[in-house]
Amino acid sequence: MAAKVHVAATINGEPVEFLCEPRQSLLEVLRDELKLTGSKEGCNNGNCGACSVILDGLLVDACIVLGAEIDGCTVETIEGLMGSEGLHPLQQTFLENAALQCGICTPGFIMAGKALLEKNPQASEGDIRHWCAGNLCRCTGYDKIVRAILDAEPQLEVKK
Amino acid sequence: MNPTQTMDPAKTEVEQKYKVIGTRPIRHDGVDKVTGRAVYGADVQLPGMLHGKVLRSPHAHANIKSINTAKAEALYGVKAVMTAADFPDAGSRTANLGELGEVPLKPMCDNVMASDKAVYHGHAVAAVAATSPHIAEEALGLIEVEYEVLPPVMDVLKAMDEDSPLVHEDLYTDELGEKSSKPSNVASHTRHVKGDLSQGFAAADHVLEREYRCATVHQGYIEPHAATAMWNPDGYVTMWVTTQGAFTVRTSVHQILDIPVSKLKVIPTEIGGGFGGKIPVYGEPVAAVLSRKAGRPVKVVMDRTEVFQATGPTSGSYVKLKMGVTSEGRITAAETMLAYEAGGYPGSIVALGGICMFAPYNIDNTTIDMYDVVVNKPKTAAYRAPGAPNSEFAVECMLDEFCEMLGLDPMEIRLLNGAKEGDIQSHGIPHPRIGCIETTEAARDCEHYQTPLEGPNRGRGVASGYWVNAGLTSSVTARLNGDGTVTLQEGSTDIGGTRTSIAMQLAEVLGIPVEDVVPSVADTDSVGYTEVTGGSRVTFATGWAAYNAGQAIKSQLIEQAADIWKVDKDQVSLADGVIATTNGNSRSMTIKELAADLSQKGIDVGSRETVTPQNHGGAYATHVVDVEVDPDTGKVTILRYTAVQDAGRAIHPSYVEGQMQGGVVQGIGWALNEEYFYNEDGLLMNSSFLDYRMPTSLDLPMIETIIVEVPNPGHPYGVRGVGEVPIVPPQAAVSNAIARAVGVRLGDLPMSPQTVVKALSAKS
Numbered sequence: 001m002a003a004k005v006h007v008a009a010t011i012n013g014e015p016v017e018f019l020c021e022p023r024q025s026l027l028e029v030l031r032d033e034l035k036l037t038g039s040k041e042g043c044n045n046g047n048c049g050a051c052s053v054i055l056d057g058l059l060v061d062a063c064i065v066l067g068a069e070i071d072g073c074t075v076e077t078i079e080g081l082m083g084s085e086g087l088h089p090l091q092q093t094f095l096e097n098a099a100l101q102c103g104i105c106t107p108g109f110i111m112a113g114k115a116l117l118e119k120n121p122q123a124s125e126g127d128i129r130h131w132c133a134g135n136l137c138r139c140t141g142y143d144k145i146v147r148a149i150l151d152a153e154p155q156l157e158v159k160k
Numbered sequence: 161m162n163p164t165q166t167m168d169p170a171k172t173e174v175e176q177k178y179k180v181i182g183t184r185p186i187r188h189d190g191v192d193k194v195t196g197r198a199v200y201g202a203d204v205q206l207p208g209m210l211h212g213k214v215l216r217s218p219h220a221h222a223n224i225k226s227i228n229t230a231k232a233e234a235l236y237g238v239k240a241v242m243t244a245a246d247f248p249d250a251g252s253r254t255a256n257l258g259e260l261g262e263v264p265l266k267p268m269c270d271n272v273m274a275s276d277k278a279v280y281h282g283h284a285v286a287a288v289a290a291t292s293p294h295i296a297e298e299a300l301g302l303i304e305v306e307y308e309v310l311p312p313v314m315d316v317l318k319a320m321d322e323d324s325p326l327v328h329e330d331l332y333t334d335e336l337g338e339k340s341s342k343p344s345n346v347a348s349h350t351r352h353v354k355g356d357l358s359q360g361f362a363a364a365d366h367v368l369e370r371e372y373r374c375a376t377v378h379q380g381y382i383e384p385h386a387a388t389a390m391w392n393p394d395g396y397v398t399m400w401v402t403t404q405g406a407f408t409v410r411t412s413v414h415q416i417l418d419i420p421v422s423k424l425k426v427i428p429t430e431i432g433g434g435f436g437g438k439i440p441v442y443g444e445p446v447a448a449v450l451s452r453k454a455g456r457p458v459k460v461v462m463d464r465t466e467v468f469q470a471t472g473p474t475s476g477s478y479v480k481l482k483m484g485v486t487s488e489g490r491i492t493a494a495e496t497m498l499a500y501e502a503g504g505y506p507g508s509i510v511a512l513g514g515i516c517m518f519a520p521y522n523i524d525n526t527t528i529d530m531y532d533v534v535v536n537k538p539k540t541a542a543y544r545a546p547g548a549p550n551s552e553f554a555v556e557c558m559l560d561e562f563c564e565m566l567g568l569d570p571m572e573i574r575l576l577n578g579a580k581e582g583d584i585q586s587h588g589i590p591h592p593r594i595g596c597i598e599t600t601e602a603a604r605d606c607e608h609y610q611t612p613l614e615g616p617n618r619g620r621g622v623a624s625g626y627w628v629n630a631g632l633t634s635s636v637t638a639r640l641n642g643d644g645t646v647t648l649q650e651g652s653t654d655i656g657g658t659r660t661s662i663a664m665q666l667a668e669v670l671g672i673p674v675e676d677v678v679p680s681v682a683d684t685d686s687v688g689y690t691e692v693t694g695g696s697r698v699t700f701a702t703g704w705a706a707y708n709a710g711q712a713i714k715s716q717l718i719e720q721a722a723d724i725w726k727v728d729k730d731q732v733s734l735a736d737g738v739i740a741t742t743n744g745n746s747r748s749m750t751i752k753e754l755a756a757d758l759s760q761k762g763i764d765v766g767s768r769e770t771v772t773p774q775n776h777g778g779a780y781a782t783h784v785v786d787v788e789v790d791p792d793t794g795k796v797t798i799l800r801y802t803a804v805q806d807a808g809r810a811i812h813p814s815y816v817e818g819q820m821q822g823g824v825v826q827g828i829g830w831a832l833n834e835e836y837f838y839n840e841d842g843l844l845m846n847s848s849f850l851d852y853r854m855p856t857s858l859d860l861p862m863i864e865t866i867i868v869e870v871p872n873p874g875h876p877y878g879v880r881g882v883g884e885v886p887i888v889p890p891q892a893a894v895s896n897a898i899a900r901a902v903g904v905r906l907g908d909l910p911m912s913p914q915t916v917v918k919a920l921s922a923k924s
Contacts (some may be wrong), residue, residue, distance in 0.1 A: 004573045007502050020403055021294070023294060031202075032204075035205065035359075037196070037203040038197065039196070040200065040382070040383065041382070041384070041461075042382040042383065042432075042494070042849065043464040043922050044463055044464060045464070045848060045849075047411040047848060047849035047850045048849050049466075050380055071520070077196070081195070081197070082195050087194065091195065092411045094194050095187070095190040095191070095194060096186065096189075097527075097814055098184070098187070098812075100193055100590050101655070101657060101818055101819075102381070102382075102430075102431075102434060102656060102821065103193035103194075103198060103430065104381075104382045104432025106193055106194055107194075120797075128857070129431040129860070130858055132856075132857045133618035135856075135857070136382055136849060136854060137857075138380045138433050138822070138858065139433055139818070139820035140818055140821060140825075141823075141824055141825035141855075142820045142821075142856075142860055143860075144814070144817075145354075145857070146862070150661060
């Protein structure tokens with residue numbers, strides 16, 4: 001077994017240091033080492049988006065990033081989304097729209113939605129469908145998820 | 161983008177009647193699920209926990225000559241290794257699988273881990289527990305298995321041939337109740353006969369005979385199976401499992417491991433989708449045995465490849481159908497043969513395929529022959545309306561062909577033949593009150609169907625669907641708190657918002673806000689026996705148990721208030737959360753006030769309820785879809801989709817719509833893309849989400865929904881199960897739309913681009 005690597009990163013606004021094996025993915029590090037189990041493993045090869053996190057402003061699948069790669073980087077996960085003022089507008093609109101059934105894909109969709117609306121605050125239905133094609137949901141048929149992201153747009157606008 | 165609609169002729173009346181039912185509250189477990197705090201199967205972490213991994217057969221069909229685990233056991237970090245030899249002998253014992261009935265235990269044990277023979281690619285043969293998942297995986301590579309490779313049997317019709325290789329040398333056909341003398345891959349042949357086929361066909365003006373095939377498809381839940389077990393030295397075992405039925409897991413593990421049910425506690429975690437696929441056990445008994453051997457808790461989590469290779473796909477199938485109609489479109493006779501793949505062990509869901517097949521229509525003369533056939537594929541599991549899409553696809557496609565032939569409107573032929581209350585179904589059971597006609601009428605009258613579709617290569621398809629639904633046993637425990645809220649423990653695992661749809665029914669009885677009911681999913685030690693979350697039964701049956709609990713609490717509160725006021729309890733009523741006298745002396749108090757008083761006095765108010773309701777009623781749906789076909793590439797684009805369905809009573813309309821939309825999209829995936837690809841050696845070639853192509857958001861439009869409410873007389877609020885039937889119509893609706901768009905009728909699923917192109921070039 002190769003020696004563990006020391007990594008220092010900023011996760012959800014907090015400085016974090018950890019040791020990881022070179023073969024451990026960022027998803028394994030988040031879940032197994034840092035106990036941030038909100039990011040989910042659905043496929044472990046970048047196909048389903050259940051582990052979507054924002055890495056230095058970029059939406060990525062944590063299962064296909066190595067833990068050792070994030071040294072010096074900033075990572076946002078679902079656990080960091082809710083602030084002291086309560087739920088993030090996307091979290092609220094997902095609830096109001098019944099945009100989750102089993103909920104396993106929800107953290108990934110909310111992170112994907114956040115990354116999209118930061119880039120494109122007035123994303124259309126088509127923009128959302130295109131952007132979210134990397135996130136699989138097997139329960140909802142996507143209808144209510146798309147509506148939830150659309151509904152969050154004016155609220156995020158107001159927040160600014 | 162079109163808004164969702166609710167069509168309810170009695171809407172105003174209902175709105176006055178109910179305070180909670182029909183509203184759309186935010187689900188009780190919602191915050192946990194949007195913040196990442198909800199604990200799913202793989203999220204369980206225990207002190208000292210080990211990670212289990214399973215070694216799987218690289219062959220589709222092979223005798224296992226020997227397994228040597230010595231090198232794996234010697235690897236640093238490995239704490240236990242197991243094979244099927246660690247399971248007690250199953251003998252002739254049986255296991256009860258609830259919705260799926262009583263099954264022999266031996267095949268179930270062998271499916272969890274092969275003892276002498278691997279019968280599909282990915283069949284479990286050994287397992288390791290180690291201090292990290294990576295070490296466990298390394299150890300799997302050190303296990304030496306000697307196989308004798310056998311020819312695989314992959315096609316359901318070839319498997320039925322007299323000279324086919326045998327998946328099991330000791331399987332004899334149950335041929336209409338008689339055991340055959342020669343071993344075969346056909347596990348059973350059953351038949352339903354109604355009326356007289358020859359008379360029926362003689363009365364027909366037109367007869368069609370066609371073959372229809374469905375590829376093997378997977379439920380595709382995003383959360384892989386996960387089970388954690390802690391086996392204590394005193395023999396008590398605790399398990400944390402992502403499952404559709406904690407009690408079913410308890411029963412299965414108790415029987416496979418032959419340990420007392422009282423020593424086994426199953427704690428259901430949150431569940432990331434199931435659709436029927438999380439009813440059987442896979443890693444659960446494995447985690448338990450590894451924990452016993454290692455003396456530490458063990459978590460076994462599958463990866464996506466394992467999920468595809470070794471867990472329940474639904475049956476691939478062959479259907480032959482012959483139907484006769486009059487020139488007016490009246491169906492006079494239908495004859496069918498259904499052959500369903502069971503996978504590596506007997507027990508496909510062909511029986512339900514047979515029951516549902518003709519249920520939307522009143523046909524006097526029908527014969528249905530059903531064959532359950534083993535092949536070298538994973539043991540099939542239930543998948544949303546299991547068995548029904550395969551058979552109803554054939555009927556719905558053929559009806560559309562008759563419509564085109566006779567110049568009939570697809571809605572009118574369905575209304576002409578539509579089943580009504582009292583009509584005898586093909587298996588001899590009369591229909592209860594059903595919403596077949598009302599649903600079809602709503603579909604005919606909807607804005608989508610009334611709007612003409614224009615443009616080249618575009619077509620509109622219509623199809624209906626039926627699903628039987630289920631009742632079965634459900635339990636809740638409810639207790640009034642000192643602040644007037646009610647804690648509600650439910651036996652049903654919540655796979656899509658049912659904590660809330662159950663709690664709403666209790667809240668309605670007491671006239672309190674649903675936020676004042678605090679529902680949770682209980683473990684097997686903490687609530688009465690409850691069958692699986694399946695059969696579209698949870699809001700129906702567990703909701704009924706909650707209704708009863710509400711009634712019991714209501715009676716107790718009335719008695720207590722009568723006692724305080726020194727009046728007869730008949731002179732006290734409870735409505736809208738307020739208890740009041742009805743004898744004119746106008747005394748009243750709120751539930752909160754009475755609850756506080758009773759709490760101070762140490763008087764417990766609450767109830768345990770167990771129900772097994774029978775009159776669940778069937779569910780009907782009619783769907784309309786517009787497609788556009790690209791004649792060069794064969795790609796089919798869904799332009800517009802409307803699903804119309806009888807919900808009986810929509811307790812939480814958003815979640816009813818969600819079930820309809822989700823079912824439609826799974827049906828679209830089944831129709832257009834999804835299939836297991838096996839190579840000539842019987843090896844699965846597409847066990848990833850990249851290659852097993854499920855619909856993404858980009859593949860779809862909004863899915864419009866119309867909820868019809870024909871109350872089920874078999875439920876206090878009129879509820880019918882809604883979860884499963886929406887997966888039934890889409891396959892035929894899309895096929896019919898393609899036929900109308902480009903003039904080719906496709907009877908084999910999926911209708912992938914290459915299939916469409918091939919059919920188009922054959923036509924020209």
